[in-house]
Amino acid sequence: MENRPQWGTRAGFILAAVGSAVGLGNIWRFPGVAYENGGGAFFFPYLFALLTAGIPILILEFTIGHKYRGSAPLSYFRMRKGAEWIGWWQLAVSFVISTYYAVIIAWAMSYAYFSLSKQWGDDPLSFLVGDYLKVVDAGQVGSIVPGVFLPLVIVWFITLGILFKGVKKGIEVANKIFIPALFILFFVIVVRALTLDGAIDGVNAFFKPDWSQIFNGKVWVAAYGQIFFSLSIAFAIMITYSSYLPKKSDITNNAFITAFANSSFELLAGIGVFAALGFMAMQSGQPIDQVVSKGVILAFAVFPQIINELPAFSAAFGVLFFVSLTLAGLSSLISIVETYVAGVQDKFNVSRTKAVAIGGGLSALISILFATQGGLNFLDSADAFINNYGVALAGLVEVVFIVWVAKELTNLQNHADAISDIRLGSWWVISLKYITPIVLGIMMVMNILTDLKTSYGGYPVMFNVYSGWLVAIGAIVAGFVFAKAKKWDKALYEIPQDKGVSK
Ligand code: PFF
Numbered sequence: 001m002e003n004r005p006q007w008g009t010r011a012g013f014i015l016a017a018v019g020s021a022v023g024l025g026n027i028w029r030f031p032g033v034a035y036e037n038g039g040g041a042f043f044f045p046y047l048f049a050l051l052t053a054g055i056p057i058l059i060l061e062f063t064i065g066h067k068y069r070g071s072a073p074l075s076y077f078r079m080r081k082g083a084e085w086i087g088w089w090q091l092a093v094s095f096v097i098s099t100y101y102a103v104i105i106a107w108a109m110s111y112a113y114f115s116l117s118k119q120w121g122d123d124p125l126s127f128l129v130g131d132y133l134k135v136v137d138a139g140q141v142g143s144i145v146p147g148v149f150l151p152l153v154i155v156w157f158i159t160l161g162i163l164f165k166g167v168k169k170g171i172e173v174a175n176k177i178f179i180p181a182l183f184i185l186f187f188v189i190v191v192r193a194l195t196l197d198g199a200i201d202g203v204n205a206f207f208k209p210d211w212s213q214i215f216n217g218k219v220w221v222a223a224y225g226q227i228f229f230s231l232s233i234a235f236a237i238m239i240t241y242s243s244y245l246p247k248k249s250d251i252t253n254n255a256f257i258t259a260f261a262n263s264s265f266e267l268l269a270g271i272g273v274f275a276a277l278g279f280m281a282m283q284s285g286q287p288i289d290q291v292v293s294k295g296v297i298l299a300f301a302v303f304p305q306i307i308n309e310l311p312a313f314s315a316a317f318g319v320l321f322f323v324s325l326t327l328a329g330l331s332s333l334i335s336i337v338e339t340y341v342a343g344v345q346d347k348f349n350v351s352r353t354k355a356v357a358i359g360g361g362l363s364a365l366i367s368i369l370f371a372t373q374g375g376l377n378f379l380d381s382a383d384a385f386i387n388n389y390g391v392a393l394a395g396l397v398e399v400v401f402i403v404w405v406a407k408e409l410t411n412l413q414n415h416a417d418a419i420s421d422i423r424l425g426s427w428w429v430i431s432l433k434y435i436t437p438i439v440l441g442i443m444m445v446m447n448i449l450t451d452l453k454t455s456y457g458g459y460p461v462m463f464n465v466y467s468g469w470l471v472a473i474g475a476i477v478a479g480f481v482f483a484k485a486k487k488w489d490k491a492l493y494e495i496p497q498d499k500g501v502s503k
Pocket of ligand 1: 334336
């Protein structure tokens, strides 16, 4: 008997997948990464990574979820008994990411409120570090920062509230509201940014190709890293979401739609962010490369500065920007927490309510660490290491395992082809068999060498050991521990057959 929840509509599934993919990675990460890595010239490695790794792996994960109809650990287990640990490893990575991602959404909520009165004053950077986050030296924890803690409680309240309601009534409904709202709000921001003085100079700087970078390995590493993070692949998310698809569902077309929606949003964000940076450069009389930044500083220091200088409706622009960040973040956070909620539910045979309370409750508790005065430093280090040695390495292991160890590629291809409009060609097979393992393998070695040679972020080595390396290695260990913790119920060995309703 099949009692697995299902999406109500195809659009509901696509919006949820897009909701997961479109996140902070698109808005604050992509524009800066593209600019630093060759501007217009970055589109070559980016497109290459999208077409040979991003979309093929997205199709692969949609197919796994749909075929094996389980959370990531259960799906891997059904594929090969010994492979369950890969699923738990990806869940552990997702767990870590969710604990700090929630805190960034909390900052965005605070800043939407600060925008009303431009509470950050004339020096947004020192406001961020000093007044708001009250940052202490790397390694120190300090006390809980109430201004972060309170919105963090709200973030978890919303996220877990939606997850309690289930797949169709919770996740699907939330994304049907959040994602259209996000696209509209963000579009307004981009149009406003493009009509500012200096906007065109900013956009030109963004697209200006620097071809000298194209053979630089670092640029290719950046492109692959961006694609993995941005498409939410190798996080177990897309396997989980597609396990809720009805039997008769398109796989390949859905993956293309999700990937193109995500990249379009990313491009739009690049244009909007650089238009705003062009305006700021003109106001301050500085060249663009002096004002470019990404991540925390871009969103929470540079954007407030831009908002300060806007000629009119600055508070409204600020609110729109930070509400967009909040919506983009929430829809991604929901998807990542769902991965381990589903895993706990399957393995320990508990109700959804219990799984949300245990899994979500635990990550909410741990996220308080990032709401302390030391939070920003821990977040920075954990994020860098978990992305390099969690997401990218898990992606490499996943592909190599499926293609070369389990030799499941042809079966999965047949499964996808049987139900999809688009048939998978040899590009899919070649990408997954050869291109992705080789490029990711080289990338891994390069990353390890860099991180062994220089301590990430200029932090003390010991700090990176426990908040970076140990976190990433811990996720692998957790993978094995959970896989061994308990045997699956015999009833779960078989892939359930459902009635095959498709709407
Ligand atoms: N695709 C997401 C993004 O671009 O932000 C990646 C992600 C991160 C998904 C964190 C979920 C999440 F909790």
